[in-house]
Amino acid sequence: MAKLEDRIVAFSELGTLFADYYEFANSEKQEENTNEWVLKLQDAVHTASLHNGWFTEENILFCLKNWSNLLTQKNLNNWFKSYDLNLLKIKKVAIIMAGNIPLVGFHDFLATILTGNTALIKLSSNDKILLPFVSSFLIKQLPELANSITYVDGRLEGFDAVIATGSDNTARYFEHYFGKKPNIIRKNRNSVAVLTGNETNEQLENLAEDIFTYYGLGCRSVSKLFVPKGYNFDAFFKAMYPKQDIIHHVKYANNYDYNKAVYLMSEFNILENGFLMIKEDESYASPISSVFYEYYESLDTLKQKLTNDNNKIQCVVASGLLENEVAFGQTQQPSLTDYADNIDTVEFLLKTS
Template sequence: MNDRLKTFIAFAKLGQFLRDFINNTPKETEWSNKLQDAIILAGHKNGWFTEENIKYTLGQWSELLTEDRLNEWFSKYDVEKNKLKKVALIMAGNIPLVGFHDFLAVLLTGNSVLIKLSSNDSVLLPFLSEYLIEVEPSIRNRIEFKKDQLKDFDVVIATGSNNTARYFEYYFGKVPNIIRKNRNSVAVLTGEESMEQLEALGEDIFRYYGLGCRSVSKLFVPQGYDFDPFFKAIYTYRDIIELKKYANNYDYNKAVYLMSEFKILDNGFLILKKDKSYASPIASSFYEEYASLSGLKQRLESDAQKIQCIVGAGIDDNEIAFGHTQRPRLTDYADGIDTVEFLLKT
């Protein structure tokens, strides 16, 4: 059995372990206890990483890490022609395991990975790596975590803000790279949405407290849109305000808006502000009215480099259904750049 096949099987075993854990039917009690401890520790280190959200992330990966889905994903690639390399991954830490897809792609292509973790998400990936090494010891020499300066690598995949991207481009511009900047996700409403669709939109807005690039931070609505159905539909998410960090952001941003005499809409846990920007502060969403869908489509096309996901129904060829932004498929690559293809051609 070659190393690549062993790696596929190891990730499939990880998927089964996570499914058992999420379904409360653990077959590996010791590892399940260790994972629960890791979840608690991750939450202590980062107050945004609630147990619910971490388990949501693990649940999503448990569904994707099966032999069938992994093989289907890689079936279109000629992995045998890959030239083995060491890939440096500089990871963000805005939501749990945000860099796991890159980690997965690097190892499944047969490459080695050199990882610089964000201090905001420094617990979960090392734990999952330990489990992979336990079930397939040959992977050990292909995974390395670094706290200091990265050296001796062939390729870089770095994720950060627009500011850190300039730093990345300066230091890593001489090697093949993918450098990701700020992106946000939007939803296009027409006024014809059902209550079920609007409630599902709440999942896109509130999951991970809106901290992900796939989190909807901007609504496009037709002129004269009535927000009452929207507010009624998302009321089911009202308990989000119980997290103190979220509540503090809500109170602060509301105070800033009111002191600045901005016109806002507010339901006690989400603030809506009319604004042309895409990136809204925590506990708030921006909205903008459009005169025609054709004009809006042109706007979205021109701003494509700022947008990660477009949520809607019959609006865009690549749109995502309401409630599904935080349920990406293995083929949903960040910024639309095929990471596997990049790694194989580099």
């Protein structure tokens, strides 16, 4: 088995590739680039965007840029220095990927490979281009990894532990089939923002990034606002306006038209600006192109509600409200230790026998 330091070097080289591609994609002199892997990544990005209409090249580029910032030797070493790798008993870990945003399961893959385990990967049909490319690059850097990465099309067999990400419905299926094995089974989660009415225009414009990045398809996408009684949404809508071009994306526009028609036929009260609708609703999961909102009486009672509903919430965007809050504009830029559902994946992989 390759040493941890060698695996870290391989992933840091991947980070460098992502950074090089980001620079290449934003360069006016692309024809001058002769980096074989940058050009291969360009082909993979283009193919992925054709395969899934939600995976625009802009969104994939955003994803790769974020990972390029994280995948450095310094960051990866700092991440792992607090774990005792002597606890590891090598396992075959089945990873069932979601496909809602580009490379959404990469963190599970990264944690599995860096801990020295073997990954049995079941890709989502919506995201089956990018991770195999990543694997091929890593194996080129460190050939020993070929024995640690397997893609499975059919039935998953011979695994020791499971990490599965899906919806509340698929979670029931996962629990039925994989419940007897050590597992992390993730269900639906959404992210929320708490507004007080004192936000700056910059904070609200940053909130637009939390709402619109990946078209709101990620669990870290803000789909619900908590606002005080009497809140005036004028400043909110003004700050959303720079994102108006999102309506030119065909799949997003279709969802906007459909959901608006449903709301109007149901005689729901909505506010909208031509590309975003907001609706008062107690639910956390809002349809694409819409955000729900709910009034709160006091911040203390709201804190208690958010605590009670912790298992439904991925991120809380706020300013000075909660200890683990996320700053405006930062939900889609998690760190290596921002574990999904707040379950430490590395600790799970190390301590599961």
